[in-house]
Amino acid sequence: MTLYLSYFFYTVFGGDMTVYIDGLLFLNFYLDFLLLLTVVVVLRRNVKLFRIILGAFVGSLTILILFFKLSSLDLFFIKIYLSFLMCIICFGYHNLKMFLTNIGFFYVVSILLGGFLYFLNITFSYKNEGLVFFNNGISVNALFLVIISPVILYFYIKQVKMFKKKVACFFKTNIYIGHKVLNLNGYLDTGNTLSYKNRLVILTNIDNSFRNKKIYIPYIVIGGSGLLECIKVKKVEVIGLGVFENVYLGFSKDFNLAGADVLLNGLMRGEKQ
DSSP, rough: OOHHHHHHHHHHHHHSSSOOHHHHHHHHHHHHHHHHHHHHHHHOOOHHHHHHHHHHHHGGGGGGGGGGGOOOHHHHHHHHHHHHHHHHHOOOOOOOHHHHHHHHHHHHHHHHHHHHHHHHHHHHEEEEETTEEEOOSSOOOOHHHHHHHHHHHHHHHHHHHHHHHHTTEEEEEEEETTEEEEEEEEETTTOOOOTTTTEEEEEEEEEOOSSOOOEEEEEEEEEEEEEEEEESSSSSOOOOOEEEEEEEEOOSSSSSSSSSSEEEEEGGOOOOO
16 A cells, blocks of 8 residues: 555554554555555456455555654655555556556555545544644544445546546547638537438537538437538548548537537548548
8 A cells, every 4th residue: 555545544543542453454455455456447457356466465564664663765665666566466567658557547546545535534533613623532433444445446436437438539620611720629429420411510619700601401409409500611630530521510509519619420430531
């Protein structure tokens, strides 16, 4: 476990109460296992369960160094070395880039979990009168940590997957209209399959200041129907999908463009040109 989490447990359980080494080792092993498992799931690493357990076991032993008199600098380098060793045991070493990615995500997840647990400890252990905070004698229970930790990491994994899925739909898009080029951020919407006369239709919320001939394309959505003001474009270059020539660009302020400038057609993914 990282130094941050280790220090957290030492201060919570080693301050005003008896410390049971076996319980502390188990708790450290349990959380190290969760941290490594989270990295495996988020990065989709092909790792056997035995390697995760072995890495967590090595990490659990790091809690013991907090009971030795070491300088802050020595403690820092020992923790860094052992965290590197944990990741090598769990994930192996293939190349520097992959190793840095593994260790980077391991630290991110450790800081996330440690920060949240520290927040819970402060919330329940301290109360304030104005700007003055004092300990009320309550501390976070170990059983509570065992239960809440996987819940925190589960929601983290869920949010990361949602973020990765959404980001995968964003593409740099260049729209060529006559001699002008629009450099926009495109979002591939699988629900948008609108086409007209064998031409795909994409949508933007920018103002139509072009002199190209306008056409009006009928559309039907869940909220109703109407006519969409469009122009023909020379071509649309979607970085990562391809170049599309038979495209209409529609203008509307009523469509949700998911934070992008242009809503790409879902059929573009299967019609790479």
